[in-house]
Amino acid sequence: MFSDPRSVAVIGASANRAKWGYWLAAGALAGAHRRDVHLVNARGGDILGHACVTSLTAIDEAPELVALCVPGPMVGAVVDEALALGVKGFLGITAGIEDEPAIAARIRAAGARLVGGNSLGIFDAAGELDLSWGTFTPGSMAIVSQSGQLGSELARLGEQNGIGVSRFVSIGNQNDVTAAELLLDLAGHDDTRVVALYLESFDGGEAVFDALRALREAGKQTILLTVGSSAAGSRLARSHTGSLTAPVDVVDAVCRATGVLRAHSPAEVIDVARTVIAGAIPAGRNVVVVGDSGGQCGIAADRAGDYGLAVPALSAAASKDLEALLPAGAAISNPVDLAGAGEADLDNYVRAVASAIADPGVDAAVLTGYFGCYGADNPELMDTELGLAHRLAAAADAAGKPLYVHSMVATGPVADQLWASGVPTFGTVEPLLRALSGASVFAAPSRDLTAAEISAQFTGTGYWSARTTLSAAGVVFPDGAVVTDRDQAVAAADALTGPLVLKAAWLEHKSEHGGVVVGLVGSDTVGAAFDEMHGRLGDGDYVLEEMDVRPDGVEMLIGCQRHPDLGVTVTVGTGGVATEVYADVVMESAPVDVDTAAAMISRLKAHKLLAGWRGKPATDVRALAETVSAVARLAAENPDIAEIELNPVRVAPDGVVALDALIVTRL
Template sequence: MNAAVNPGGLDALFRPRSIAVIGASDDPRKIGGRPIRYMLEAQSQVKVYPVNPTRPQVQGLTAYPTATAIPERVDQAIIAVPARQAEAAVADACAAGVRSIVMFSAGFAEAGEEGAAAQARMMKMIRDAGARLLGPNAMGSFNTAERIFSTFSTAMDRGTPAVGRVGMVSQSGAVGSYLQNLVISRGMAISKFVATGNEADVQAAECLEWMALDPDTDVLMLYMEGCRNGPALIRALRMARQMRKPVIVFKAGRTEAGQSVAASHTGALAGSVQVFDTVLREAGAWSCQTLTEMVDVAYACAQGRLPPDKTLAIVTVSGGVGVMSTDAAMEAGIELPPVSEATLAEIQKELPLAVGLNPVDTTAQTVGDRAMLTRAVERVLRDRPFGSAMLFFANAGRNARDMEILSEPLRALRAEFPLTQLALCVQTTPEYRKQLEDLGYLIFEDPVFCVKALAAAAELSAVRRRPLMLPELAKIALLTLAHSPDEAQSKEILARAGLRFARESVAATPDEAVAAAEAMGYPVVIKVLSAEIGHKSEVGGVALNLTNEDAVRAAFARVTDNAGRAVPEAEIRGVTVGQMITGGIQTIIGGHRDPTFGPIVMFGLGGIYTEVLKDTVLRTAPVTHETALEMIRSIRTFAILDGARGQERADLDAIADAIVSVSQFIATQGPEVESVEINPFIALSKGGCGVDALIHVRG
């Protein structure tokens, strides 16, 4: 078996040469007996040492009273004892010099403060010994190629799993075991599996990175409920992308209620779903909404043939399937380029009722001769290159005569179009399904699921072709602020970071406000100035379109009085007098420090749109100018910026420059700077400028 160079010291977890099972059971159905049974059934070459002080033998193997009594040093210890005995078992394993511990035992951090304290004590012993811990409360891991089964997963009850190329990482043992069965039932085979449990030490991201570097693994599946180490997950996803391995992710806890359940289940806090999705998308992973989708997408990737582009051909015997497949393709962002009229005419010579340029509906005319159907497919695929093709053959897979007729033409199609990912949407028997898969076809029963899986595979293929571009950090001075600055101070700081703002002056008195307005030129805007008042309009602290001295004096008194009554404890420095910007489109540009993933930059339409539509987009910071433009174009309301209904088109490059500057600012600051916001940034037809800014400092 090929050796891999892997980080994190996890070889002792996935590739131990000897294993002590502490709490070994002679009953092969019990948790302490299952890993022994699995490795015996698999005829594993790994040395297994049962540890049980009450038995001389366990399942035919010599047993030892303690791990330290084993006559040679062992790589790994599996701990399958009750929680009250776990600390002693860990001490025994550490004294025996193990390099990894797989702890099935539960009742620790997931069970409350007392359990968390016990978990912390065990971790200190393990770290002092220089070992790694999987768990506690972990289902374990396995390696099919080397027949190492450090797990009690009930999925093994169907027999020793075949050696495969799909790596699976799950934070939940039960979900992981369920996924194993779904994957195997779908016709795939697993290379490595791990369920991480409480993640007191080894975390899902580390396992994902290990598998990304594993030469025996081609496709990666990740089930997550929470993430403690965002940078580690980003590093793992980037490593998988660098190694050209598709990553399919299911993130549970997408609602506030779901996140609460996830936290109680794993002992981990679930991060912002939108930030999590952003990280996955940027790294090129596919985010799934259901376990079915997760398995379908992995299946579409596991064959090893990914679509060369996002074009799809659909040939069907049903007009209704053509309609629903088209809907699915449009929703998934996959293209349906039409074949030529000449090709359709050729098809119609044999099938006169055939209609459509893509989908091509052959109708029920092929029931009597299925060879006509494959000839239609051949003509479609010869018309122009397609990345994928979905062929809806209805119930043909259940008919022995149909399969006899289709077998050779399908083999010829596969040979003629080796780069196109071919999927058959057909009801069939397990035997015929296996035959078709062996020919190189993906098999689905639901056309919508088929199209979605092909679209995901096409996107994952596109990711493999795109280089990962990481911007360099700009040289921006690190702030050392004791408290959050007010608006004027925030603008001064951000201006040094490259942001443009409307002309503005600070005025402590009405006379100073009038002098500033006259020097600037009317009309002007007056806003109360206080670090304690972030949203000035909500307290009556803003006055717009002031056109003369009297209006300025009245506005000064009004906004400061309003703010003083609304926030009595606020320190008011006076007001800002600013240039009144007319026209343009209000946008919002912000940055914040996510507790899991670090610096994040945000863009969307500003003003009322921010709260009402919640149409914003996130990226990890910093971003390039190209990424900033992509952010702008990806909001749902981009048409407003792009000159909808005859309006002036906003200067997208000016907005992108501002996004880049904000992203560089939040990325270069220390953890004390929690967020920065420019709302609004007025996008003009030429250029743009911020008219309000806020920097929030921790504490």
């Protein structure tokens, strides 16, 4: 009913172009050849040659969709009148409606649905439905936006760059119909190839990303724009983990797992959307740069790293081909400088790109410089350059890899030819690299985040309970015992191998409260340490453990958090008492397999320490990855767990031992 209704009524239609009612009426009438259109204005009159009725009751049928554009105090009565007639769809334009949730509840109770309120409207090109402010150019990009005006900006930017809109929905306050429902509906929308999504909050976020996964499976890529203060960012603050991540980090983790690109600006959304529509999605991030200017080649190669792209050396075979083609002394490894060969023979642009892009070690090629200017500066060369543009696209097609062009003339016949042939063409190199990097996200496989719910056995609160649960999940801890008085502490000391550590098990941050003493040797020393700590902290469960004294260990942190709208995340990073100082962490959505955990660890600055630094032996990184995976799986599989933290986790050449742990359950 929100894309191709049989009939539409605009309540509050107006002949004043400065009012919402005019634009809704004009848009509705544009589809009058397809459906019945009813305009309602309390004073009657005529709008664009179409007579208005004074109330819904004057209409012979119950409109399938009603657009509400009346003052806030009138909305409730109009809705009740429409429901009495049997209306099943409402578009709420009016903002600031009193008792809006109650009105939405009445709509749902009647078996009807509401988009909005505070919506900027809806548009569907295939259904020829336009109930919005302004006009849209039909195309293949869908826009779903929590901010109506930002959605309109995306539509305008798209139009300026040759992209039309397949469907536009301003979701407004989401009092009924949700973003997740609208996104899921787009999975079967034939005219949509790419989705631009703007969200300010992630209520029901897991359903949103389930819908985005369905879109991806349907071959439709999503570009998300959001803000750092999203509701998804509400986090538990009891652990180090919570203080090390920003709200948007959680969104980023789910985006990576789902195969969604989070863009940083409307311009980036449009640049990547154009690239996706052109079909220029690279299989990876390795890029070869070819150009006719050493300076432009160098800048492109340098800036590529800023966008997460790599510029690897070309293979010997590719370099040999380029050496035979280019003047002596030309750069042929990557970047590739034509060194005047392009001006000498324009065909060399095609030959050089074809040789470079065919290298099996690269995923895409960037041609930077003067190409695209020849016909603009010398009209006699226009046809020649257009032919070369076609051949460049053919060379990329033959290699099965995308070609991107940075041209100093990025508009006009040559640029149009390149875009039409599936070659994204930009006037500056930064948006090109940003678009290429963004598009590469869509080639990476999404991860399955489903997890069977199991019931972990919690034996109580505090460290010993967490240790018991985590040990059952496969995490290794030192030998130890719970003690509650001096005699038990002394007896445990005789049974364990020193040096030993004494901990107040119930404290979450033990070092900050003097709740941990290390390096204890002998039962007398342990007894004295227990007396001193017990005298300060009082009764409770204390833990005596063997101290990990293995050489060449590195302290790490593993944490998990269950976020109210976006599920469970797992974090790994530099651990110990200076965790916040280093702020060296990587986050992903949980669960993660061992290979994904290993990839997380490889992104840390501390990875150099783990791999061996200045003659130190390498630590058991694989065992650390297995521990990260086990902890993430436990958190994801058990809905009662709100938070897990292991800090420190000591990684040495012969394995991993967790030295402290916290599990927080959901209230």
